[in-house]
Amino acid sequence: MWEKKLEWILGLVVLIVAALLANGDFLPAGGSAKTVSKRTVVIDPGHGGIDPGKIGVNDAKEKEINLQIALRLKECLEKEDVAVVMTRETDDGLYSAGAKNKKREDMERRCAIIREAEPDVAVSIHQNSYHQGGESGCQVFYYQESKEGEQLAVSIQEEMAAQLKPARKREAKPNDSYYMLRHTAAPAVIVECGFLSNWNEAQKLCTEEYQRQVAQAVADGILHYFSK
Ligand SMILES: [Zn+2]
Incomplete structure (x- = not known):
C-alpha cells in the first residue's frame, strides 16, 4: 500500500519538475530560455503626396524612387528577421488635408512614428541633386552629435561603396540642421542614394x-552595424 503511494507521489514530483523546467524558470541566468529581442528599424521614404522631392533630369520624382528603394530595403531586412516600421508605404504624405503647414506636419508625424517605434535605428531614404549634372554617387548623413549615428552612417557608406562601386566615392558626412536627424533619439541617418x-x-x-x-547595400550596412 505504502509503496503504491510513494510511487504516485514520486510520479507527481517528476511531472512538476518537468513542467517548471519547460517553463524555463529553473534555467540558470543567461541560459537559453531568454530569447534575444528582435531588432527594429524604422524606414522613412522621404517626401510623398504633394511633395515630390527632387525632380530628375529624366523627370523621375524623388518620392517614387525613395518609396521603391524603401520597400525593397524592408524586404531585405525582414528576411534577416529584423522588425521594420515604415513611415509611409503609399504615395501619400503624412499631413492632414486641412493642415496649414503640410510640410511641417509631415515631418512631425514622421518623427512621432520613430519615437513610438523606439527602434534600434532609423533610416531615411532620399535622392540628391546638384545644379551641375556631373555630380554623382551615394552619401550618408548623420547627426553630428551622435557617435552611434556616425558608426551607422560609416557602415552603410562602406557597404554602398563596396557593392555599388560608384565612380565618385563619398564619405559619410555630419550634419546639424536636418529636422529628422535633430529630432530623433535613436541613431538615425539620411541615405542620399x-x-x-x-x-x-x-x-x-x-x-x-x-x-x-x-x-x-543599405541593409547590409545596417546589419553590419548591428553585429558590432
Ligand atoms: Zn529628399
Whole structure:
C-alpha cells in the first residue's frame, strides 16, 4: 500500500519538475530560455503626396524612387528577421488635408512614428541633386552629435561603396540642421542614394535592378552595424 503511494507521489514530483523546467524558470541566468529581442528599424521614404522631392533630369520624382528603394530595403531586412516600421508605404504624405503647414506636419508625424517605434535605428531614404549634372554617387548623413549615428552612417557608406562601386566615392558626412536627424533619439541617418541631376545615375535609380542593389547595400550596412 505504502509503496503504491510513494510511487504516485514520486510520479507527481517528476511531472512538476518537468513542467517548471519547460517553463524555463529553473534555467540558470543567461541560459537559453531568454530569447534575444528582435531588432527594429524604422524606414522613412522621404517626401510623398504633394511633395515630390527632387525632380530628375529624366523627370523621375524623388518620392517614387525613395518609396521603391524603401520597400525593397524592408524586404531585405525582414528576411534577416529584423522588425521594420515604415513611415509611409503609399504615395501619400503624412499631413492632414486641412493642415496649414503640410510640410511641417509631415515631418512631425514622421518623427512621432520613430519615437513610438523606439527602434534600434532609423533610416531615411532620399535622392540628391546638384545644379551641375556631373555630380554623382551615394552619401550618408548623420547627426553630428551622435557617435552611434556616425558608426551607422560609416557602415552603410562602406557597404554602398563596396557593392555599388560608384565612380565618385563619398564619405559619410555630419550634419546639424536636418529636422529628422535633430529630432530623433535613436541613431538615425539620411541615405542620399544618388544624384537625380546626373542623367546616367537618374536612369539607373529608376530601374528595379539598381533599386534592389541599393536596398541590399543599405541593409547590409545596417546589419553590419548591428553585429558590432
Ligand atoms: Zn529628399
